[in-house]
Amino acid sequence: MSFSHAAQELFVTQSAISHHIQKLEADLGVALFERRTRAIALTPHGEAYYAKVRDAFELLRLGTEQIRSRPAGKTTLTVGLLASFATRWLAPRLRAFSATHPGITLQLRPEIALANVAAGEVDVAIRYGRGGWPGVRAQRLMPERLSLVCAPSLVTGKKRLREPQDILRFPLLTSYSNNSFEWDGWAKRFDVDLGQTQMVQLHDYNIVVEAALAGQGIAMGRHHLIARQLTSGELVQVLPEAILDDARVGWWLVTPKGSLSGAAAAFRDWLGEAARQDGLDETH
Structure with missing residues (x-):
């Protein structure tokens, strides 16, 4: 209820506030304030208008405070x-x-x-x-370095693999892919026909690793993902010289x-x- 206080809060002159109020009243076609000698008061139209716009201004204030209270520069990627x-x-x-x-x-x-x-x-x-x-x-x-891996117990003693063709005696573990290339690429590289092999297709490579750890078959080892299991010996390379070395x-x-x-x-x-x-x- 003070044009002068409003001017101080908005960092403009009192005459600027008065001018804006006059423009608003002209636009609405009603008087919002009653000018008195040393004070102002809301007219009935002003009271009604204030009751409506007060909530809108409060929403603007709350929204602004919420934005300002967020950690500075926080970005989601x-x-x-x-x-x-x-x-x-x-x-x-x-x-x-x-x-x-x-x-x-x-x-x-x-x-x-x-x-x-x-x-x-x-x-x-x-x-x-x-x-x-x-x-x-x-x-x-x-x-990615790709080689055949499995649990040590799967290839001990007489079950040890000595040449690429020996993998045909074991289930081969693979994960679903829109563009499968690992086993096909390996078979082509080492001239192995996988046509009669038992291929076990699993939903995700995480499941492939778990199945290999449980001794369920031979997996194509993606070394960046199984480095810990290779270091610990939970998984071992079979035919370590038979690596799929596609540079792409x-x-x-x-x-x-x-x-x-x-x-x-x-x-x-x-x-x-x-x-x-x-x-x-x-x-x-």
């Missing part, structure tokens, strides 16, 4: 990826990312049906394969075409360094 990569490689490293980038929250979306990066379903994605996905940019993070196979960071957001660029740089360090660890 949605990442599409396979569940196996999320649990076996990325998750153990997330604390390091959070420590380096406290303003970025990673929201992981693990699923077999790869999210559409180009359509904006996720901000970025980590994919496994040989590259060549249309409509996106793909940067290879690290190559690896883990890729997939991003939309065009410029990246600051959060996406930060994640890309961190991920590349983490992948580089993982490669260095493998060589020692």
